[in-house]
Amino acid sequence: QKEVEQDPGPLSVPEGAIVSLNCTYSNSAFQYFMWYRQYSRKGPELLMYTYSSGNKEDGRFTAQVDKSSKYISLFIRDSQPSDSATYLCAMSDRGSTLGRLYFGRGTQLTVWP
Amino acid sequence: GAVVSQHPSWVICKSGTSVKIECRSLDFQATTMFWYRQFPKQSLMLMATSNEGSKATYEQGVEKDKFLINHASLTLSTLTVTSAHPEDSSFYICSATARRAAGWTDEQYFGPGTRLTVT
Numbered sequence: 001q002k003e004v005e006q007d008p009g010p011l012s013v014p015e016g017a018i019v020s021l022n023c024t025y026s027n028s029a030f031q032y033f034m035w036y037r038q039y040s041r042k043g044p045e046l047l048m049y050t051y052s053s054g055n056k057e058d059g060r061f062t063a064q065v066d067k068s069s070k071y072i073s074l075f076i077r078d079s080q081p082s083d084s085a086t087y088l089c090a091m092s093d094r095g096s097t098l099g100r101l102y103f104g105r106g107t108q109l110t111v112w113p
Numbered sequence: 114g115a116v117v118s119q120h121p122s123w124v125i126c127k128s129g130t131s132v133k134i135e136c137r138s139l140d141f142q143a144t145t146m147f148w149y150r151q152f153p154k155q156s157l158m159l160m161a162t163s164n165e166g167s168k169a170t171y172e173q174g175v176e177k178d179k180f181l182i183n184h185a186s187l188t189l190s191t192l193t194v195t196s197a198h199p200e201d202s203s204f205y206i207c208s209a210t211a212r213r214a215a216g217w218t219d220e221q222y223f224g225p226g227t228r229l230t231v232t
Contacts, residue, residue, distance in 0.1 A: 008154060036223075043117070043206050043223035044157070088157070101147075101221065103156040 003027050006089055006104025015113050019076040023089035023104045026070065030091040030102070033065050035074045038086045038106065047087075048074070079111045116140055117209050119224040126197055126231055133193045134227045136207030142187035143209035147221065148180075151204040163190050197231045204228050 006023045013019055021035075032051055036044035048063040050056045050072075056063045062075040072091075076083055086106040094100065116139040126132050136146055145164050149157040161182050163169040169182035181193040190209075194201055205228075208221040 004156070006156075034220075041204075041226065041228065043119075043208075043225045045223065046220050049220070100159060100162070101157075103158075105154070105156045 004089060004091060004102050004104045007107055008105045010108040010110060012110045012112065013079055015079060015081060015111055017079050017111070019079050019083070019109060019111075021074040021076075021087050021089075021107050021109070023072050024070055025072075025091055025102075027091075027093060027102070028067075028070070029093040032092040032094070033063070033072050034090040034092075034101070035061075035063055036088040036090060036103075038088060040086075044088055081111050081113050084110045115211065115222045117143075117207065117222045117224040119205075119207060119227050121227060122225065123228040124230070126229070128198055128231055129196055131193055131195045132197055132229060133191055134205055134207075134229075136190045136192070136209070136224055138188045138209045138211075138222070141209075141211045141222075143190075143211060144187070145210045146184055146190040147208045148182060148190075148192050149206045149208070151206060151226075157206060160192075194229065197229070199231045202229055202231045 004025045034049040035047045037047050038044040050063050050065050053065050053067045060077045064073040086108045088106040089104040090101045118137045120135045148160045151157045159172050160175045161169045161171045163182050163184040165184050165187050171177045184190040204226050206226040208223045
C-alpha cells in the first residue's frame with residue numbers, strides 16, 4: 001500500500017463549480033499537510049499547508065485535514081478555467097515542510113468555460 | 114523572491130551518455146536541496162537529499178553511482194545521470210529550502226523541472 005493515495009482523475013467541471021480533491025494516507029506520523037498545483041511541464045507551487053487536523057481557508061481555497069480518518073481535502077469554490085492544472089497532495093512526518101515530502105499521484109483538473 | 118531555476122529545461126541524449134542537470138536558488142541561500150523524479154501521470158518520487166558541502170543522502174532503490182549529486186555551494190546543486198538509458202527518461206525536479214531568515218517562509222521551493230529523454 002502506498003503511503004499517500006490520490007485519485008488521478010481526470011476531473012472535468014464547468015466554470016463556477018465547487019471542486020473537491022481528496023487524499024488518504026496510512027502513516028499516522030504525518031503532521032504537516034500540503035496542496036501543490038502543477039501546470040503542465042512545470043514544477044509544483046505550494047497552494048496551502050496545514051498542521052495537524054482542522055480547516056484552513058485562503059480565498060477560494062479551503063484545506064481540511066481529518067487525522068482520525070487519515071483523510072485530507074482541498075475545496076475550490078467558484079472554480080475558474082485558470083484553475084485547470086494537476087493538484088498534488090503532500091505530507092511530512094517532520095512537522096514542517098522542510099523535510100522529506102510524500103506526494104500523491106496528483107489529480108488532473110479541467111475547468112471549462 | 115524564492116525562485117529556483119533548472120537548466121536545461123529539456124534534454125535529449127543517446128543511450129550510454131551522461132547528462133548534467135543544474136538546480137539554482139536565484140535569490141536565496143538553500144541549506145538543503147532535494148531531487149525528485151516524476152514519470153508520466155505518477156507522483157513525485159524523492160531521489161535524494163543534498164546539503165551544501167556534504168554527501169547526498171539517497172532514497173532506497175536509487176543508485177548513487179548512477180545519479181551523482183553535487184551540492185558545491187549554497188545556491189547550486191547538480192544531478193548527473195551517468196550512462197543514461199531509455200528507462201531513465203523522466204521529468205526531474207529539484208526543490209530548495211531557504212535559510213531561516215526574516216521574510217522567508219518555511220517551505221520547499223520547486224524548480225520548473227527538466228525533461229530528460231534518452232534515445
